[in-house]
Amino acid sequence: MKTRSNHPLAATALAVLAAALAFGAWAQQKAPSAANEPIQPIIPVPVKDPAKVELGKKLFFDPRLSRSGFISCNSCHNLSLGGTDNLKASIGHNWQKGGINSPTVLNSSLSIAQFWDGRAKDLREQAGGPIANPAEMASSHELAVGVLSSIPGYRAEFRKVFGREKIDIGEITEALAAFEETLTTPNARFDKWLKGARKALTRDELAGYQLFKNSGCVGCHNGPAAGGTSFQKMGLVEPYQTTHAATGRAGVTGKDADRLTCKVPTLRNAELTYPYFHDGEAATLTDAVDLMGRLQLGRKFNAEENAQIVAFLKTLTGDQPKFTLPILPPSSDTTPHPEPFGGK
Amino acid sequence: MKTRSNHPLAATALAVLAAALAFGAWAQQKAPSAANEPIQPIIPVPVKDPAKVELGKKLFFDPRLSRSGFISCNSCHNLSLGGTDNLKASIGHNWQKGGINSPTVLNSSLSIAQFWDGRAKDLREQAGGPIANPAEMASSHELAVGVLSSIPGYRAEFRKVFGREKIDIGEITEALAAFEETLTTPNARFDKWLKGARKALTRDELAGYQLFKNSGCVGCHNGPAAGGTSFQKMGLVEPYQTTHAATGRAGVTGKDADRLTCKVPTLRNAELTYPYFHDGEAATLTDAVDLMGRLQLGRKFNAEENAQIVAFLKTLTGDQPKFTLPILPPSSDTTPHPEPFGGK
Numbered sequence: 001m002k003t004r005s006n007h008p009l010a011a012t013a014l015a016v017l018a019a020a021l022a023f024g025a026w027a028q029q030k031a032p033s034a035a036n037e038p039i040q041p042i043i044p045v046p047v048k049d050p051a052k053v054e055l056g057k058k059l060f061f062d063p064r065l066s067r068s069g070f071i072s073c074n075s076c077h078n079l080s081l082g083g084t085d086n087l088k089a090s091i092g093h094n095w096q097k098g099g100i101n102s103p104t105v106l107n108s109s110l111s112i113a114q115f116w117d118g119r120a121k122d123l124r125e126q127a128g129g130p131i132a133n134p135a136e137m138a139s140s141h142e143l144a145v146g147v148l149s150s151i152p153g154y155r156a157e158f159r160k161v162f163g164r165e166k167i168d169i170g171e172i173t174e175a176l177a178a179f180e181e182t183l184t185t186p187n188a189r190f191d192k193w194l195k196g197a198r199k200a201l202t203r204d205e206l207a208g209y210q211l212f213k214n215s216g217c218v219g220c221h222n223g224p225a226a227g228g229t230s231f232q233k234m235g236l237v238e239p240y241q242t243t244h245a246a247t248g249r250a251g252v253t254g255k256d257a258d259r260l261t262c263k264v265p266t267l268r269n270a271e272l273t274y275p276y277f278h279d280g281e282a283a284t285l286t287d288a289v290d291l292m293g294r295l296q297l298g299r300k301f302n303a304e305e306n307a308q309i310v311a312f313l314k315t316l317t318g319d320q321p322k323f324t325l326p327i328l329p330p331s332s333d334t335t336p337h338p339e340p341f342g343g344k
Numbered sequence: 345m346k347t348r349s350n351h352p353l354a355a356t357a358l359a360v361l362a363a364a365l366a367f368g369a370w371a372q373q374k375a376p377s378a379a380n381e382p383i384q385p386i387i388p389v390p391v392k393d394p395a396k397v398e399l400g401k402k403l404f405f406d407p408r409l410s411r412s413g414f415i416s417c418n419s420c421h422n423l424s425l426g427g428t429d430n431l432k433a434s435i436g437h438n439w440q441k442g443g444i445n446s447p448t449v450l451n452s453s454l455s456i457a458q459f460w461d462g463r464a465k466d467l468r469e470q471a472g473g474p475i476a477n478p479a480e481m482a483s484s485h486e487l488a489v490g491v492l493s494s495i496p497g498y499r500a501e502f503r504k505v506f507g508r509e510k511i512d513i514g515e516i517t518e519a520l521a522a523f524e525e526t527l528t529t530p531n532a533r534f535d536k537w538l539k540g541a542r543k544a545l546t547r548d549e550l551a552g553y554q555l556f557k558n559s560g561c562v563g564c565h566n567g568p569a570a571g572g573t574s575f576q577k578m579g580l581v582e583p584y585q586t587t588h589a590a591t592g593r594a595g596v597t598g599k600d601a602d603r604l605t606c607k608v609p610t611l612r613n614a615e616l617t618y619p620y621f622h623d624g625e626a627a628t629l630t631d632a633v634d635l636m637g638r639l640q641l642g643r644k645f646n647a648e649e650n651a652q653i654v655a656f657l658k659t660l661t662g663d664q665p666k667f668t669l670p671i672l673p674p675s676s677d678t679t680p681h682p683e684p685f686g687g688k
Binding site: 061062063064068069070075078079080081082085086087089091094095097271272274283284286320322323324325326327328330331333337338340341 | 405406407408412413414419422423424425426429430431433435438439441615616618627628630664666667668669670671672674675677681682684685
């Protein structure tokens with residue numbers, strides 16, 4: 001009597017099935033579907049209103065939004081440099097030292113809130129801040145509106161985008177936010193791997209990602225931006241020793257317990273956004289990984305582990321926003337003059 | 345006896361000839377060949393070495409050529425703003441007030457020399473100046489070379505362009521100059537008129553050009569750049585009253601007679617390059633035309649004449665350089681850190 005298992009064809013079929021299952025499990029491990037991973041691919045935000053984005057791009061590059069006529073959004077969120085200035089502390093009006101490291105504008109639309117302390121609920125609310133901050137662009141919303149309203153090229157463009165004659169600060173920040181929403185960085189090697197390109201990452205980079213997951217880094221650095229999804233205290237396990245004045249989230253909540261609690265920064269393009277942390281105290285990814293391991297996870301990564309995590313982080317560099325440098329409409333004879341040197 | 349002049353055919357031929365001559369004179373006046381005009385069309389410089397131009401573009405936008413990591417060539421020669429900063433005096437390292445108005449980089453390759461006082465013979469020699477000027481970018485040639493040599497992306501690009509491992513300041517300035525040479529602005533409405541497009545200029549603009557020629561402005565503002573071809577004393581007829589410290593050409597020649605002698609600035613894109621003069625004292629084209637008329641020509645233009653000349657000057661705005669914002673290669677762990685705040 002023949003059993004099915006003894007049938008040569010059945011045996012072959014079983015072997016094939018087993019091989020297929022094994023291959024499937026292996027393939028899943030090696031080339032996971034993105035759905036199973038704590039970091040998701042960056043999906044570019046569709047451009048809804050190209051004219052508004054174009055206007056916002058001009059404003060982003062326009063130093064006339066500052067009192068000096070010298071500082072634009074792009075000065076501290078330099079799109080040639082990963083959307084940051086690569087300085088520990090930014091330089092504001094009259095060379096004032098900024099109170100906090102400039103976070104990258106890249107993928108910032110993916111954050112739960114804006115600024116390190118999350119005091120702005122979205123990009124639009126954020127954009128009004130630096131313009132009027134005396135330590136940053138040192139203008140005022142009234143002056144910014146006055147400057148733009150005096151420029152015929154801007155008047156025409158605002159009219160086209162918003163359908164009315166009068167420019168106001170809400171339109172300015174809305175256009176800036178519309179441009180900033182386009183500043184996503186898809187197609188990182190890690191995203192290609194997430195989407196199934198098994199050879200997109202090296203063995204060391206994959207080992208780094210495993211460490212990143214297994215050590216708990218993903219507890220905070222998750223989602224498409226590998227960060228930006230929560231507020232966390234810096235120094236969970238071991239206190240962060242600092243004399244830096246930033247109060248973090250406490251400035252928003254009023255709770256002393258929230259001191260040194262900050263929005264978790266995105267790790268997208270971390271290769272480009274040095275130095276790290278709200279105080280810019282970590283000059284390199286190696287330093288940042290070491291400190292985070294000890295302070296947040298109570299774990300001292302050895303040199304090999306650290307290098308593997310750094311290698312993984314560098315796979316998060318995506319396509320940088322690619323666009324033509326905007327040409328700005330000239331001022332008119334009635335445009336308020338910039339005042340770089342005390343109004344003289 | 346018939347004379348030739350009485351022959352009906354001969355009379356017709358003569359009339360046709362006379363009409364043709366009259367038409368020719370009229371056509372020449374209305375749509376002159378550029379060869380007859382003191383201002384010539386801008387002819388773009390052919391790009392000889394695209395890789396060198398690309399490298400130069402990156403360097404032009406790279407603030408790491410400054411000690412602070414904040415000031416790039418584009419900070420004061422902003423290609424979104426007509427190749428200038430639109431400030432009376434530029435802002436240098438530590439917010440120092442610049443000694444002289446930043447001239448536009450647009451069409452600068454057409455000048456006989458560089459800087460207001462012509463102390464650099466060409467763009468390459470010029471490019472080394474601001475990098476090492478303590479009041480401007482405040483770096484040094486040694487530091488700039490050190491910074492770029494520490495950046496793998498730059499090392500590869502310099503190797504590709506110059507064919508050797510070692511980066512030196514000569515290569516840096518050569519690449520910058522190669523990029524700057526591409527910054528011409530062809531196709532101004534005036535150039536279209538020069539090339540025969542009779543309707544490219546309005547009646548007022550043409551009247552302004554006639555005034556510009558007949559009053560003697562073209563004596564200095566001539567050639568393709570409408571300037572940049574000679575050094576001239578500011579205040580030829582009427583002395584220029586100023587307390588500004590700039591010595592002008594005297595600083596180069598050592599002759600006191602050359603005080604307030606400067607390179608004649610280009611008028612190309614004058615609509616964009618406000619404020620005017622080496623001290624930036626003229627805020628508007630109206631002011632500049634008025635002062636030039638009185639000081640250089642002993643002529644007080646009335647309001648209509650002034651407006652016509654200004655209208656003509658605005659026809660010199662050409663196509664602005666159009667290119668993708670460069671993405672800069674990231675620093676490495678060994679890159680010297682920027683020192684915006686006294687090296688702290």
